[in-house]
Amino acid sequence: MQVSDNKVVSFHYTLTGPDGTTLDSSAGGEPLTYLHGASNIIPGLEKALEGKQEGDRLSVTVEPEEAYGLADEALIQEVPREAFQGVDEIQPGMRFQADSSHGPMMVVVTKVEGDTVTVDGNHPLAGMTLNFEVEITEVREATPEEIEHGHAHGAGGH
Numbered sequence: 001m002q003v004s005d006n007k008v009v010s011f012h013y014t015l016t017g018p019d020g021t022t023l024d025s026s027a028g029g030e031p032l033t034y035l036h037g038a039s040n041i042i043p044g045l046e047k048a049l050e051g052k053q054e055g056d057r058l059s060v061t062v063e064p065e066e067a068y069g070l071a072d073e074a075l076i077q078e079v080p081r082e083a084f085q086g087v088d089e090i091q092p093g094m095r096f097q098a099d100s101s102h103g104p105m106m107v108v109v110t111k112v113e114g115d116t117v118t119v120d121g122n123h124p125l126a127g128m129t130l131n132f133e134v135e136i137t138e139v140r141e142a143t144p145e146e147i148e149h150g151h152a153h154g155a156g157g158h
């Protein structure tokens with residue numbers, strides 16, 4: 001069965017970044033399962049899987065525009081240290097939930113200089129060209145309920 005709209009697809013993947021570092025992998029765990037054609041996964045990967053079938057292995061390079069988007073400078077902000085009340089020591093890599101005009105968002109501290117803290121609200125993979133090594137393990141028809149919900153269900157439902 002070929003991957004097309006309203007099929008439920010399971011695949012194993014290893015995701016590497018532009019420098020070859022492994023960022024994520026399903027190896028040793030459950031494959032990722034999604035409903036094709038419902039924008040459950042990044043557009044570049046969904047397009048590459050179209051027409052493939054169970055057992056196929058593929059290597060997919062996805063540009064940022066087809067993955068997590070370009071990094072948005074507007075989401076990088078300098079805030080005063082006083083904004084982090086109750087935090088003893090602020091270090092790069094720390095994550096906080098911040099209020100924004102779009103509601104709560106996760107930010108990561110990228111720089112601490114004196115009393116100025118730089119935070120970045122971009123998705124950690126924004127701006128990155130991503131490479132996926134994919135092996136399709138199963139392709140099946142979606143159930144009417146899955147199509148109605150717009151996502152795949154596991155063995156016991158959600």
Ligand code: ZN
Binds near residue numbers: 145146151158
């Ligand atoms: Zn559902």
